[in-house]
Amino acid sequence: MAEQLAKRPITVPLMANLAAAGEEPEILFWVGCAGAFDDRYKRVTRAFVQILEHVGVKYAVLGMEETCTGDPAKRAGNEFLFQMQAMQNITTFEGYGIKKIVTACPHCFNTIKNEYPALGGNYEVIHHSTFLQQLINEGRVGVSGGGEFKGQRITFHDSCYLGRANNIYEAPRDVLAALDADLVEMKRSKANGLCCGAGGAQMWKEPEPGKKDINVERTEEALAALDGNAAALANLNGVESGNAGATPAPRDAQQRSIIAVSCPFCMTMMSDGVKNKERESNVQVFDLAELIATAEGLSA
Amino acid sequence: MVKNLSQEKSVICYAYRVYFGPNPKPTLFPVTIQNIIFLLVALAGIGLFVWQVRKIRANILVGRDRDMSGNVAERLQKTLLVAFGQQKMFKRITPALLHLVVYVGFLVINVEVIEIMIDGIFGTHRVLQFMGPLYSLLTGTNEILGALVLLAVAALWWRRNVKKVRRFSGPEMRAWPSLDADMILYIETVLMLALFTMNTADLKLHQLRNEVLPGAYPISSLLVGLFPADVTALHILERVGWWLHIVGILAFLNYLPSSKHFHIILAFPNVYYSRLVPQGQFSNVDSITHEVKAMMDPSYQVPAPAVGPDGSALAPTPFGAKDVNDLAWTNLLNAYSCTECGRCTSVCPANLTGKLLSPRKIIMDTRDRADEKYNSPLIFSPNLYGQEAKHETQEQLDRENHTLLRGYVTPEELWACTTCNACVEACPVNINPLESIIEMRRFLVLEESAAPNSLNVMFSNIENNGAPWAFSPSDRFNWADDLYVATKETGVSS
Numbered sequence: 001m002a003e004q005l006a007k008r009p010i011t012v013p014l015m016a017n018l019a020a021a022g023e024e025p026e027i028l029f030w031v032g033c034a035g036a037f038d039d040r041y042k043r044v045t046r047a048f049v050q051i052l053e054h055v056g057v058k059y060a061v062l063g064m065e066e067t068c069t070g071d072p073a074k075r076a077g078n079e080f081l082f083q084m085q086a087m088q089n090i091t092t093f094e095g096y097g098i099k100k101i102v103t104a105c106p107h108c109f110n111t112i113k114n115e116y117p118a119l120g121g122n123y124e125v126i127h128h129s130t131f132l133q134q135l136i137n138e139g140r141v142g143v144s145g146g147g148e149f150k151g152q153r154i155t156f157h158d159s160c161y162l163g164r165a166n167n168i169y170e171a172p173r174d175v176l177a178a179l180d181a182d183l184v185e186m187k188r189s190k191a192n193g194l195c196c197g198a199g200g201a202q203m204w205k206e207p208e209p210g211k212k213d214i215n216v217e218r219t220e221e222a223l224a225a226l227d228g229n230a231a232a233l234a235n236l237n238g239v240e241s242g243n244a245g246a247t248p249a250p251r252d253a254q255q256r257s258i259i260a261v262s263c264p265f266c267m268t269m270m271s272d273g274v275k276n277k278e279r280e281s282n283v284q285v286f287d288l289a290e291l292i293a294t295a296e297g298l299s300a
Numbered sequence: 301m302v303k304n305l306s307q308e309k310s311v312i313c314y315a316y317r318v319y320f321g322p323n324p325k326p327t328l329f330p331v332t333i334q335n336i337i338f339l340l341v342a343l344a345g346i347g348l349f350v351w352q353v354r355k356i357r358a359n360i361l362v363g364r365d366r367d368m369s370g371n372v373a374e375r376l377q378k379t380l381l382v383a384f385g386q387q388k389m390f391k392r393i394t395p396a397l398l399h400l401v402v403y404v405g406f407l408v409i410n411v412e413v414i415e416i417m418i419d420g421i422f423g424t425h426r427v428l429q430f431m432g433p434l435y436s437l438l439t440g441t442n443e444i445l446g447a448l449v450l451l452a453v454a455a456l457w458w459r460r461n462v463k464k465v466r467r468f469s470g471p472e473m474r475a476w477p478s479l480d481a482d483m484i485l486y487i488e489t490v491l492m493l494a495l496f497t498m499n500t501a502d503l504k505l506h507q508l509r510n511e512v513l514p515g516a517y518p519i520s521s522l523l524v525g526l527f528p529a530d531v532t533a534l535h536i537l538e539r540v541g542w543w544l545h546i547v548g549i550l551a552f553l554n555y556l557p558s559s560k561h562f563h564i565i566l567a568f569p570n571v572y573y574s575r576l577v578p579q580g581q582f583s584n585v586d587s588i589t590h591e592v593k594a595m596m597d598p599s600y601q602v603p604a605p606a607v608g609p610d611g612s613a614l615a616p617t618p619f620g621a622k623d624v625n626d627l628a629w630t631n632l633l634n635a636y637s638c639t640e641c642g643r644c645t646s647v648c649p650a651n652l653t654g655k656l657l658s659p660r661k662i663i664m665d666t667r668d669r670a671d672e673k674y675n676s677p678l679i680f681s682p683n684l685y686g687q688e689a690k691h692e693t694q695e696q697l698d699r700e701n702h703t704l705l706r707g708y709v710t711p712e713e714l715w716a717c718t719t720c721n722a723c724v725e726a727c728p729v730n731i732n733p734l735e736s737i738i739e740m741r742r743f744l745v746l747e748e749s750a751a752p753n754s755l756n757v758m759f760s761n762i763e764n765n766g767a768p769w770a771f772s773p774s775d776r777f778n779w780a781d782d783l784y785v786a787t788k789e790t791g792v793s794s
Contacts, residue, residue: 008787012780033767035779042779050785063777067766075719076755077620077741079585081762083592091596114581119589160720165580188647191725192391195649200719204758204768208716211654218649300784 007300010053015060015096025060027126028098030112032105033068034264040271041264047293048104048128054298055140059102065092069111076201083119086111090121104128104289106161106263107199113166127162129172129262129288136178136292147295149179152258153251154291155186155225157218157270158193159263172262175288179295181258184248186225187233194218196273198265219259219273226257226283259285338420338546345550352557353565356636359670363629364617368573375572378730383571388728392643395459398452402488405449406564409442409495416546429514440516443499446492447519453492457485467642472661477560477640484561491548496520498541500527501534508534563639567729570637573630574730579721582738585619620742623703624670627739634731635667644723644733650716657716659723659733665708666736705740714740715752 018025029052035045052059070085089112093101101123103109113125135141154176162168169190176183188194197207197214207213224232228250259274261267271285286294293299381387386403389396415428429435459465460481468481499520504527506513527534556562593600606614621627624635644659645651651658705711714737723733744750751759758768766773 006787007784010780010783010785012777012783014777031776031779033769033771036776037767037769037771045779046783049780049783053785054787061777061780063780064773066776067773068762068768070762072758072768073762074582075738076751076758077738077743077745078751078759079588079619079742080592080746081759083585083588084595085762085766087592087596110578110580114578115584118584160718160722161580164721164725166578192647192722194647194652195718195720195722197649197653197718200717201755201758202718205715205752205754207653208650208655208657208712210650210716214649214653214718217653298786300786 010049012049012063013060014063015098016063016065018060019096024097026058027060027100027102027131028093028096029059029061030101030103030105030108031061031066032103032108032264034268035104036066038264038268041267041287044104044264044267044287044289047287047298048289050293050298050300051132051135051141051289051296054293054296055135062092069108071107071111072201072204074111074115075199082115086116086119086121090116090119093121093123098123100124100126102126102128102131104262104264104287106159106165107265110161110165127166127168127171127262129162129175130168132288132292133171133174136175141178141292141296143178143292143295147179147297149181149258149291149295151180151182152256153182153184153226153248154179154258154260155184155222156189156260156262157186157196157222157266158190159261159266160193160195160199162262163193164191172260172288175292176260179291184225184228185246186221187236188221194221196263196266196269198269203265203268213273213276215269215273216276219270219277222259222270222273223253223277223279223283226259227251227253229253253279254282256282256284258291259283260288260291261285262288332423335421335423341547342417342420342550345547345553349553349556352554356557356562359674360629360632360636362625362670362674363627363632364625366628366630368630371576374576378574378576379568379572382574382728382730383568386728388726388730391726395456395641398455398459401445401448401452402456405445405452408445409449411438412442412495413546413549416542420546426514435514436516438515439499440518442495443517443519446495450489450492453485453488457482460485467646470642470645470658470660472658472664473640473642477664480559480561481640483555484559487548487552487555491545491552494541494544494548496523496541498538498545500524501538501541504529505531505534505538560638560640563637563729566633566637567639570633571730573633575732579724583735585742587617588619618743619746620744621736621739622705622743622747624666624673626743627666627704627736631732631736631739632666632670634733634736635663635670637729638663638667638731639729640664641728643726643728644731647722647726649718649720649722655713655716656710657713659737662709662713662733662736663731666704669704669708705743709740711744711750714744717741 013025015025015028029048031045034041036042067088068085069089070082073079073085074082101112103112103125104127106127109125109127112121112123116123132141136143156172156176158164158169158172162172173183186193194217195214196218220232221236223229224236225248228248230247230250233247259270261270267285267287274280274283274285386396386400389399415426418427419425426435428438431438460468468478496519499517500523503513503517503520504524507524508529508531527537552561556565590600590602594602605616608614618626624632638660640660642660644663645661648657648659650656717734717737719734719738721734724731727733745755749756757770761768761770765771767776
């Protein structure tokens with residue numbers, strides 16, 4: 001049993017129970033609809049909770065009291081529905097006296113942080129990439145030597161609502177740097193990052209007629225960066241000369257590599273893109289929280 | 301005669317003598333008919349320009365009110381960096397350097413325009429020569445910048461017409477916008493050549509008379525050999541260069557309002573009035589906030605509707621934007637500041653993958669529609685040039701749905717947007733196409749219930765289940781079932 005891990009069950013604390021006991025959590029973990037319902041992203045939610053449990057942060061979730069932030073409604077132009085949702089959530093937050101919210105969804109993050117204040121909801125809102133960065137900086141998550149990801153080639157896909165929308169580019173990269181992996185950048189990264197194609201309520205509709213799906217375009221770029229395929233990178237549209245960074249060293253496309261994401265929609269789009277390019281045998285899409293939880297040996 | 305004149309007059313007289321030869325007729329003020337003609341031309345040129353600018357200003361102000369006051373220090377800093385300092389241009393180094401040369405050339409060579417204006421009105425010749433070494437620095441810098449501008453303009457023309465950089469094409473780059481882009485380069489070339497003609501002829505005239513022309517002319521001194529050694533011909537060449545340069549500038553000034561080149565003026569206010577909030581923050585619709593608050597709390601007092609000057613209630617403004625006057629004035633300022641460079645469209649994920657959406661088209665459509673709806677503020681309507689096929693009959697123009705939305709921008713374009721902010725990030729002068737897209741989406745959804753059906757399904761899922769997907773709210777916490785964390789301490793063994 002030496003290397004057989006012990007595991008302990010987690011009872012995720014509900015805000016209602018804490019409030020009934022007169023307790024106050026350090027953070028409210030906002031799970032979001034994708035984190036609660038999407039099978040793939042539920043694994044991210046669970047990984048993040050494992051990290052919270054591991055470091056001993058006092059947290060709580062709203063459980064069934066949570067409801068959509070209204071982001072997709074607002075982006076689609078349905079301001080009325082957005083405000084109804086926002087008011088309902090603000091009422092919940094105010095009822096519990098919530099001050100600090102952490103979420104793994106950049107869309108929820110952006111909406112609560114930037115758009116709720118106009119409706120009377122003012123909170124400290126932190127995306128989980130920043131939260132994980134803080135845990136690593138404080139030494140509360142060690143990720144000793146990067147664990148199983150040491151030396152693996154990883155490329156990070158910027159989420160629009162984390163990056164351009166809120167200027168968070170370094171936190172997710174700092175988190176990945178802790179893995180001691182072979183981190184490579186796509187040509188269109190950070191402020192120049194290309195959208196996965198799901199934002200602005202595109203997640204819930206078919207794309208307009210065109211030549212290609214956006215997630216395929218982005219996945220091709222990610223694969224070219226992971227493979228160090230200079231020819232494929234040179235053919236990208238929207239990258240003018242003088243705007244292209246270094247090309248990663250070429251490597252065998254059969255080697256295992258990872259596309260890291262920090263958003264549930266990006267997760268869906270990039271995973272579909274990898275399937276479309278028939279590379280799922282060796283290219284995996286992971287959220288930052290999954291990578292950290294795995295490297296820290298918290299999976300159970 | 302000269303010794304009886306004041307110092308200033310002697311300078312003028314000296315200049316006059318330089319100009320007309322060693323034996324001038326004695327005069328106190330060397331004004332000729334030429335100067336009177338110049339004064340009239342300059343006044344007409346500037347007056348016409350002011351008239352045009354006022355028309356465009358009125359067009360911009362038909363937009364909805366939006367308070368952009370305050371934060372002066374932050375706004376000025378941004379204007380210095382982004383507009384004056386060209387910060388965002390440098391995301392693409394080659395065009396940035398070429399543009400920088402033309403921009404700096406424009407700024408510095410315009411100092412010489414001040415001299416040309418004074419000379420033109422008062423009949424002086426190279427009036428700033430009293431600056432001595434500084435005048436040499438000015439003229440020398442101007443000559444070198446002038447030559448660099450010519451090279452840069454040639455390179456920019458090559459990028460547009462030979463290399464055919466992708467972003468310079470597209471369905472919205474119709475006949476006029478494409479011609480306009482080249483016209484600007486041609487006009488700049490003519491202006492620079494006029495400057496060199498003037499300087500070279502002047503220089504050679506002085507050489508023939510064994511006199512020294514004040515100032516430094518590193519480029520023109522290389523060209524004197526190409527000019528005839530004939531005093532009359534040189535004299536004419538000098539005058540032609542001088543008049544072509546200044547009349548060219550005045551004509552160019554009046555061309556600006558019809559052209560994308562108007563950005564040389566509007567880039568500055570446009571950056572100053574651009575948003576300071578995070579790009580992900582979309583505007584709040586306050587009128588809806590009142591309605592929602594009233595629904596949730598019956599005691600909530602909705603503010604009284606706006607009243608006109610006579611006390612009667614004004615017609616309620618629609619949710620979102622159907623036409624240009626439904627957009628904020630800052631969105632219309634955006635439209636007139638656009639230089640059609642296409643950086644927005646070249647990074648748009650929808651456009652890159654072949655969808656109809658082009659952020660540049662949204663902005664150009666907004667400007668063209670404002671020109672059309674508000675009696676084009678311009679001397680002529682070049683923005684609509686080449687677009688005649690679109691408006692076949694007056695009847696078509698008068699149709700109710702001939703508005704920005706549908707008349708110019710189709711719902712298909714609007715629904716292709718992923719709201720990724722790439723266009724906003726890319727614009728060198730902080731134009732925000734996304735705001736206009738969202739305002740038109742709001743009109744489609746809130747006023748016409750014209751969202752794509754799949755989005756209506758998403759809306760009703762949120763309303764009924766509290767999630768955009770059709771999941772039961774009672775399953776929302778199921779993710780927490782059977783959850784464990786590995787632990788190095790003693791725990792439940794697997």
